[in-house]
Amino acid sequence: MKEAHEEQANGAKAGQVVIELEGVSFGYGPEHPILQDISFTIPQGQWVSVVGPNGCGKSSLVKLFNALLPAGAGEITVCGMKLEEASIGPIRQSIGMIFQNPDNQFVGATVEEDILFGLEGLCLSHEEMENRLQIYSERLGIAHLLAKHPGELSGGQKQRVAIASILAMEPGIVIFDEASSMLDEGSRDELLSILKGMHAEGRYTLLMITHDADEILASERVLALHGGSLAADVTPAELFRNEELLERCHLRAPYAWRLAGELEERGIQVDVPGSEKELIETLWPYNYSK
């Protein structure tokens, strides 16, 4: 079987800027401004969480990147292409979006049809389409579901199919818009491990709109929106140590971080853990030191 393409998608090299916003503003009509003067750059391969309270404009922001919504002011550049009428097509091919409700993303009568449908617009040979179908259905663990109707799948399986359909188109940038919010705990964990695998591959730039502390902790960088502006551009650790920023974003630190904080207040100093497992390993020796 042919391996998935090894080179960085869209020809972007690791560290090269793939998303650039300069003074971008947006509103649903002049009387309803949502985002004002937003500027940032995202390099290839980075995993970025986009956070902020409900209604602050996170979904609107990412929809500006591929002109699903039109920016009112400012400049957007994706993979070196300035966003304008002529570049919308290639920019849309370089960005894959996965939404909260996978039901809204199905177009085929079977999982196989659904994955192939997205590939039909890419002018690929029949052999290449079959090749990608095989690669991405195996990678996402859904090869045994190809003949099923999407309605027969669980929520976690549906989200895997949605991700396989997007990845089969081989976009360099993948945006998850609260993609785990309708999933149960097990399926959330599965999604997080898929994201970790994608990040480790280094081929994808990942943006994840999320309210989930564990997802934020797994990412490398956090863009926090508040009141229509970029309120912070920090690491997850900086976010979770900043009580005021957490409150403004309506977020809580991960459970292991909160417990470590409580212990510190009672005089037990533990290193800030990356996960609950790390916290347990740190605390375990106390069990025997009594």
Ligand SMILES: Nc1ncnc2c1ncn2[C@@H]1O[C@H](COP(=O)(O)OP(=O)(O)OP(=O)(O)O)[C@@H](O)[C@H]1O
């Ligand atoms: N099509 C629309 N027309 C008018 N206003 C809209 C439209 N879509 C969203 N809005 C409003 O724009 C604001 C930003 O919405 P958006 O969905 O971008 O926020 P969000 O931060 O992603 O929210 P959430 O965390 O709840 O998903 C909200 O006040 C919302 O009500």
